[in-house]
Amino acid sequence: MRRGLLVLLLAGITAAAWTAVSGQAGTKRSSSGSSVTIANVAGMSWTCGFNPFNSTVQFLSFGPIYEELVFVNALKSGAPTPWLASKFKWANHAKKLTFTIRKGVKWSDGKPLTAADVLFTFQLLKKHKALDLQAVWPVLKSVSRKGSNKVVFKFKSPSAPYFYYVAGQTPIVPKHVWSKIANPVKYSDKAPVGSGPYVARGSNCNAQRIIYTKNTHYWQKGKPKIDTVIYPAYTDNSPANVALATGQDQWGGQFIPNIKTFYTSKSKDNHYWFPPVANVSIFINLKNPILKNVAVRRAMAYAINRPHVAKLGESGYEPPANQTGIVSPTFKSWLNKKLAKKVGYDPAKAKSILKHAGFKLKNGLFYTKSGKPLSFTMINIAGYTDWIASASIVQDELKKVGIKITTSNISGGSYDDATFNGHFELAYDGNEAGGPSPYYELRQELYSKNSAPIGKQASSNWERYYNKKVDKLITAYPKTTSLAKQHSIVNKLEAAMVRDIPIIPVTEAVDFYEYNTKSITGWVNPKNPYAKPAPYEVPDWGVVLTHLRPKG
Amino acid sequence: MRFVLRRLGFFVVTLWAAITANFFIPRLMPGDPAEAMMSRYHGHINPQALKALEVAFGVKTHQSLLSEYFSYLGNVFRGRFGVSLTFFPDPVMHDILQALPWTLVLVGVTTIVGFVLGTLIGLVGAWRRGGFLDGALPPIFIITSAFPYFWLAILSIWLFSLKLGWLPQSGGYDVIDTPSWTWHFAHDAFVHSILPALTILVTAIGGWILTMRNNTISVLTEDYVRMARAKGLRPSRIMWAYAGRNAILPNLTGFAMSLGFVVAGAILVEFVFNYPGVGWMFLQSVNGQDYALMQGLFLLIVVAVLTAILAVDAATVMLDPRTRDVR
Numbered sequence: 001m002r003r004g005l006l007v008l009l010l011a012g013i014t015a016a017a018w019t020a021v022s023g024q025a026g027t028k029r030s031s032s033g034s035s036v037t038i039a040n041v042a043g044m045s046w047t048c049g050f051n052p053f054n055s056t057v058q059f060l061s062f063g064p065i066y067e068e069l070v071f072v073n074a075l076k077s078g079a080p081t082p083w084l085a086s087k088f089k090w091a092n093h094a095k096k097l098t099f100t101i102r103k104g105v106k107w108s109d110g111k112p113l114t115a116a117d118v119l120f121t122f123q124l125l126k127k128h129k130a131l132d133l134q135a136v137w138p139v140l141k142s143v144s145r146k147g148s149n150k151v152v153f154k155f156k157s158p159s160a161p162y163f164y165y166v167a168g169q170t171p172i173v174p175k176h177v178w179s180k181i182a183n184p185v186k187y188s189d190k191a192p193v194g195s196g197p198y199v200a201r202g203s204n205c206n207a208q209r210i211i212y213t214k215n216t217h218y219w220q221k222g223k224p225k226i227d228t229v230i231y232p233a234y235t236d237n238s239p240a241n242v243a244l245a246t247g248q249d250q251w252g253g254q255f256i257p258n259i260k261t262f263y264t265s266k267s268k269d270n271h272y273w274f275p276p277v278a279n280v281s282i283f284i285n286l287k288n289p290i291l292k293n294v295a296v297r298r299a300m301a302y303a304i305n306r307p308h309v310a311k312l313g314e315s316g317y318e319p320p321a322n323q324t325g326i327v328s329p330t331f332k333s334w335l336n337k338k339l340a341k342k343v344g345y346d347p348a349k350a351k352s353i354l355k356h357a358g359f360k361l362k363n364g365l366f367y368t369k370s371g372k373p374l375s376f377t378m379i380n381i382a383g384y385t386d387w388i389a390s391a392s393i394v395q396d397e398l399k400k401v402g403i404k405i406t407t408s409n410i411s412g413g414s415y416d417d418a419t420f421n422g423h424f425e426l427a428y429d430g431n432e433a434g435g436p437s438p439y440y441e442l443r444q445e446l447y448s449k450n451s452a453p454i455g456k457q458a459s460s461n462w463e464r465y466y467n468k469k470v471d472k473l474i475t476a477y478p479k480t481t482s483l484a485k486q487h488s489i490v491n492k493l494e495a496a497m498v499r500d501i502p503i504i505p506v507t508e509a510v511d512f513y514e515y516n517t518k519s520i521t522g523w524v525n526p527k528n529p530y531a532k533p534a535p536y537e538v539p540d541w542g543v544v545l546t547h548l549r550p551k552g
Numbered sequence: 553m554r555f556v557l558r559r560l561g562f563f564v565v566t567l568w569a570a571i572t573a574n575f576f577i578p579r580l581m582p583g584d585p586a587e588a589m590m591s592r593y594h595g596h597i598n599p600q601a602l603k604a605l606e607v608a609f610g611v612k613t614h615q616s617l618l619s620e621y622f623s624y625l626g627n628v629f630r631g632r633f634g635v636s637l638t639f640f641p642d643p644v645m646h647d648i649l650q651a652l653p654w655t656l657v658l659v660g661v662t663t664i665v666g667f668v669l670g671t672l673i674g675l676v677g678a679w680r681r682g683g684f685l686d687g688a689l690p691p692i693f694i695i696t697s698a699f700p701y702f703w704l705a706i707l708s709i710w711l712f713s714l715k716l717g718w719l720p721q722s723g724g725y726d727v728i729d730t731p732s733w734t735w736h737f738a739h740d741a742f743v744h745s746i747l748p749a750l751t752i753l754v755t756a757i758g759g760w761i762l763t764m765r766n767n768t769i770s771v772l773t774e775d776y777v778r779m780a781r782a783k784g785l786r787p788s789r790i791m792w793a794y795a796g797r798n799a800i801l802p803n804l805t806g807f808a809m810s811l812g813f814v815v816a817g818a819i820l821v822e823f824v825f826n827y828p829g830v831g832w833m834f835l836q837s838v839n840g841q842d843y844a845l846m847q848g849l850f851l852l853i854v855v856a857v858l859t860a861i862l863a864v865d866a867a868t869v870m871l872d873p874r875t876r877d878v879r
Contacts, residue, residue, distance in 0.1 A: 037727070044836060045651075045828050047639045056640045186641040207650055207828050209727040232727045235836075238706065239722030239826045242714065413841055 033227035034550040036520055038535045039240040039249035045233045048205035049188030052171035053131035062171045063542025064212055064229065065108075065194035069099055069118065071543055072168035075275055075330060075529040078436030080163075081543075084113065084172055084195060085151075090481050094158040097166070101149045106217040107174045108192075108199045118151045119143060120175035130185045134165035158479035161443075164436050171539070197224040197546050208233050225549035226520065231535075244514055245270070252514030253534035255386075258315070259514075269518040273526050273533065274317050276327050276508035278441055280387065280430035282378070282394065283463045283503050287454055288425055290368060291376070295357035296403075297501040301343045302350035303401040304394055310507045313390030317512075321505035324494035325445065328508075331438045334490050339498050350401040359402075366402040375404040378426035379418055382409035390507060391428045419462040422454040430509040432460065439477055439486065442493045445503060447474045465502040511537065522547040555875065559865050563858050570854040575624050578843045579617070628851065634844035638836050644848040648830065654724050655817040655829035658745055662752040663814055667807050669753075670760025671800060677761070678768035678799075679791050690761050697758025705751045705824040712747060719747050722826035748825045752818060760803065767799035774798075801872055808864035812857030816849070 042059070050061035062068075069085040072078050082088070085099035105113040122143040125132040139162050141154040153166060174193050181187045190202050197220070198212035205211070212229040232249075234240040241256050243249040245266045252272075256263050264270050282300070284291050291297065306320035321327070323343040326335040351361075359366040359374065366374040380391050388409055395405040405426070410418070418424045419431075432441045444450055444460035448471050451461035458464070470493065477489045497503075513533040515523040524533035524544055531540035531547075627633065633644035673693075677686035696704070713721035725731065725740045771777065772795055780790045817831025830849065837845035869875050 043839075044638060045833075047642050047647075049642070051641075054640055056638070186635065188641055203730070206731055208723055208725065230727060232723070233828075234722075235826050235832055236722075236823050238709075238824065242709075242721060412839065 034225070034519070035228040035230055036226050036251055036545075036548060037230040037232065037243075037249040038251045038253070039232070039234060039244045039514075040253040040535050041234045041237050041240050042536070043235060045207040045235065046205060046210055046231075047188065048190055048200075048202065048207075048210070050192040050200060051184070051187055051189040052173065052192075052194075053125075053128075053133060053184065054188075055133055058133070058171075059536040059538050059541075060210065060231065061189070061192055061194070061200075063196065063537075063539035064198040064545055065192050065196045065200060065542075066171035066173060066539075067194065067196045067542065068168050068170065068539050069172065070163075070167035071531070071539065072164050072436045073530065074277065074434070074436040074532055074540075077331060077333065078164065080167070084118075085167065088163075088167065090160070090163075094160040094479055094481050095155045097153040097155070097163065098146070099151045099153075099167070101151065102219065103149065105195055105219040108194055108196075108215045108217055109174075110217055111174065111176060113172070113174070113195050115145050115149050115151050117175045118172055119145050120179065121170065121172050122153075124173070124178060124184060125170070128185055134169045136162065136165050136170065140166075160478050160481045161435070161437075161439060162478070164440070168436070169538070195219065196542050198229055198542075220546060223546045225522075226545065229545065244516075247516050247518060250516040250518075250520055251535050253512050253536050254514060255317075255512050256514070259317075263514060267516070267518070269516050270514065271517060271523075271525070272514045273524070274510035274512060275526075275529065275533070276319055276330050276510050277532070278327060278430060278432045278434035278509045279321050279325055279505040280318065280390075280428070280507045280509050281321070281325075281445075281503040281505045283419065283424075283427040283429050284501075285422060285425050285427075286464045286502065287422065288376075290372065290374065291425065293357065294501060295353055295359075296374065297504070298343075299350040299353045299401060300398060300403060301501050301504050302346045302353065303398050303403070304504065304506060305345040305397055306506055307345075308397075309390050309393045313393050314386050314507050318386075318507040318510055321508045323498050323501070323505065325442055325497045325503075325505050326438045326490075326494060327434070327441070334438045334487060336491055336494050339494050342498055343501075347397070347401050354402065361402055364399075364402055365404055373404065374402065375406070376425040377406045377408050378428055379415055379424050380407055380409045380428050381412050381415045383412075387428055387430070394428070394506065420457045420459075422452070422456075422458065422462065422464055424462075427462065428506075429462070437486070438490055439493075442490065442497070443474050443477075446470050446493065446496065463502050465500070467496065467500065470496050517551075519551050520548055521551050522549045555869060556866060559862055563862055566858055567854065570858075571625070571628060571851065572621075574847050574850045574854070575621055578841070578846050624847075628847075633848040633851075636837075636845040637842040638833075638840045638845055644844045647833065647845065648848055648852065651817075651828060651830045651833050652815065654827060655822070655831065656814065658748060658827065658829065659752065659814045659818050659821070659831075660811075662749050662756065663807075663810050666753050666756040667760055667803075667810070670757045671764045671803065673757075674761045674764025674766075675768050675791065675796050675799065678765045678772065679795065681769070686765075690758075690765060693754070693758040693761050695758075696754045697756065699755060701751065701755050701820050702824055704755060705748070705821065708747055708751055709824070720744050721747075724828045748818075748821050748827055752821055763803055763806070764799060767802060768795050771795050771799045797871060801868065804864050804867060804871075805861070808860040809857060812860035813853065815856040816853045 047057060049057050050065060052058055052062045052066040067084050069083060070088055071081040071083045073081065084102055084105060086102040087100040089098045090096070091098065099118070101115045101118060107113055126137050139155055139157070139159050141156045144152050146152050155162065172195065177193050178184060192200060197215055197218050199215045200210055200212050204213065209230060209232040212231070214224060214227060218224065237254065240249070240252070240254055241262065244252040244254060244256070245263050247267055247269065259272055263272065284297055286292050301323055310316060310318055310320040322340040324336060324340045328335050354366050355361070358369055378391060378395070380388050391407050395407055398405050419427050419429065432444050434441045446465055447461060448466045450459050451464050451466065452458040454464070473489050473492050477486060480486060511532055511534040513524070517523065524531055531543040533544060535541045631645065635641050636644045636647050639647045673685070673689050677690055680686055709721045712719045720726065720743060723744055725737065725744055729737060729740050731737060777790060777794050780794045815830060817829045817834060819831040819835055821827060822829045822832040823835070833845070834849050837849060
């Protein structure tokens with residue numbers, strides 16, 4: 001999605017070839033009516049299956065074809081927009097959630113969407129664990145219908161943050177279709193019946209591209225405005241990037257090297273915006289006998305010049321992060337600026353911290369009292385060339401303060417195996433999901449229940465951070481739906497990040513997003529961030545489709 | 553006959569060894585498919601989803617490796633390769649059959665054309681040593697075959713599709729087209745195959761030319777060629793039946809191998825040109841730790857290579873009488 005593996009090796013060479021690309025290239029495409037074509041290297045050819053609970057193809061159906069109860073805008077701190085549910089209400093201290101299902105919504109086959117469909121969907125997830133991609137049933141107690149148009153969710157414990165997963169990240173499917181399917185896990189769903197703005201019929205899909213057409217029964221009257229959406233199956237960045245530059249494709253979710261030269265300079269209609277969504281951090285194995293000393297980690301945090309890494313390693317695409325772990329500007333209202341400034345770039349201070357902690361400097365390298373050098377291996381995913389570049393800058397900067405880093409670029413599989421099981425010293429990583437508020441990422445990074453002993457698989461707290469007070473904060477947050485209380489909890493989590501340095505956020509991972517305004521308008525832009533804009537963000541890209549319209 | 557039978561025995565043993573290696577090697581890779589899927593998503597899904605994925609993909613079934621091996625053997629002989637994880641929930645064979653025709657036509661045709669053309673140029677070049685053909689073509693193609701493939705491919709995209717706008721830059725057919733048995737689609741597919749085919753041809757042909765030319769030159773010094781000349785045979789007959797027939801023998805095995813490897817696709821070609829073939833599918837299956845798809849593809853390649861070698865052995869028996877006497 002964001003980075004091809006082998007692809008980027010070729011990117012440099014391609015870049016040279018592109019220098020002379022003029023605006024007139026590519027095959028001309030004639031089509032009647034308005035259409036938008038997407039350039040996103042998904043790294044697969046299409047199976048023409050649209051099962052929204054199949055993690056492989058979910059991004060092709062959840063949004064344009066299947067929809068959510070409430071749209072949660074992660075770029076606006078989780079601002080909710082009622083979607084299939086017209087109303088929702090929390091009760092009983094965030095343990096009971098009631099949705100009122102919108103009237104007049106029809107499935108694409110013309111049958112009405114009712115509370116029974118919503119109830120059925122969640123029962124389906126309960127029955128088939130493999131479908132429960134957002135893991136909602138471990139926290140849910142029961143789902144039931146109330147009256148003709150209400151669905152009531154009861155949670156085992158206060159679960160305010162789970163609103164995002166239950167309401168915003170679960171696609172609702174029709175009971176009259178799915179109740180007849182014997183094995184929904186292995187169901188490919190070649191002729192999906194959904195409630196979304198578009199439909200994809202079998203004949204409109206083949207291995208190389210999907211053509212979505214308007215759902216004539218769509219509940220938002222007069223929408224969508226664009227007649228067809230074409231989603232080609234790109235397996236390599238170069239053709240996708242050329243198609244974007246020439247305007248042949250109008251909506252991109254692509255990493256483009258040197259974007260000003262190869263994209264925006266090609267046409268005044270070419271624009272891009274890369275909103276930050278999560279941190280790219282150095283994960284530090286806290287079970288390592290030397291790294292468990294907070295002085296070493298603190299020195300490392302002071303030694304890294306984050307703006308420098310962002311500029312050189314990430315071509316300025318990914319902004320510098322800060323030690324609080326709050327992604328800004330996306331979540332700037334949550335950021336404690338004073339705390340963020342506390343750990344800035346200061347190599348002299350890094351050295352003095354190490355000296356005070358009793359480490360001895362010999363020939364430019366610090367040693368422990370027992371004579372062990374501060375020398376660590378940092379693992380990286382081979383093929384993610386920008387992160388590898390960033391990691392090597394980090395390596396240089398740490399060398400200047402007397403800490404030796406050896407980088408090791410390994411395959412994605414080996415990398416995951418190492419981080420999940422804790423067999424690493426340092427890991428350069430941006431594999432967090434993030435969410436509609438900073439809490440989600442901080443919970444993934446800091447909650448001890450997400451971790452596991454060395455040798456057992458941890459789902460996200462790979463550095464193995466255990467702190468009872470922090471755990472208490474993390475479990476307190478779900479109990480409140482009050483924004484003020486949530487802010488105060490996140491503020492304390494930020495303090496823990498700065499105090500304990502369990503991980504070192506270096507840059508901020510972004511959504512890659514390019515858009516062409518020549519014949520289409522209504523795009524997400526920095527002034528109007530109404531949804532995550534990349535054409536693989538579920539269900540956000542379906543929301544974007546309802547906003548797009550032909551120009552003039 | 554005995555020769556062919558012995559070769560058949562060899563075929564069976566090699567096949568078993570390959571099938572077995574095919575089972576164990578992917579399982580020695582670190583990680584598992586659910587983890588691979590998680591990292592493909594870069595955290596776009598909830599971390600707890602790892603559990604759901606493990607259930608969906610049937611990893612961690614707590615079956616012993618040995619019992620898995622035997623059920624795998626049974627399934628292989630019944631042609632069942634299971635469900636692909638990359639293209640979940642499609643059966644592996646369905647996906648391979650979808651991609652195979654593209655690869656077979658593109659890589660198959662270019663391999664055959666490359667071999668035939670290269671052999672002809674090599675033979676004629678050696679026959680008229682020092683002539684115009686010998687002076688121009690072999691050096692040119694030997695230089696082009698030393699080019700890195702992807703560089704040549706990107707350069708040709710830049711020139712023919714971006715600069716001149718003559719040919720499409722990617723895909724097996726236009727994105728708004730639908731595969732069907734019509735002239736329109738055949739034309740579309742043909743136009744899309746020109747650039748990948750030409751680049752493969754240009755990089756592959758040099759090797760055939762060089763080996764054929766060298767073989768022919770050494771064959772031309774043989775006594776039986778001098779004998780043929782002394783008998784006063786027509787030069788064209790000497791070139792084809794005496795020099796050519798003998799010089800091609802060593803090349804045939806190489807040709808068989810490359811024919812067999814056609815089903816493996818041309819990974820770089822399919823990658824650079826976004827071509828919907830098997831080679832790219834192969835890379836994908838390795839990245840996604842998709843054992844089932846990997847095994848299906850490996851097996852296909854092994855069978856194809858072994859069959860091609862078997863066929864060439866038979867052809868050698870026909871072309872070269874000496875092999876018939878071997879016990």
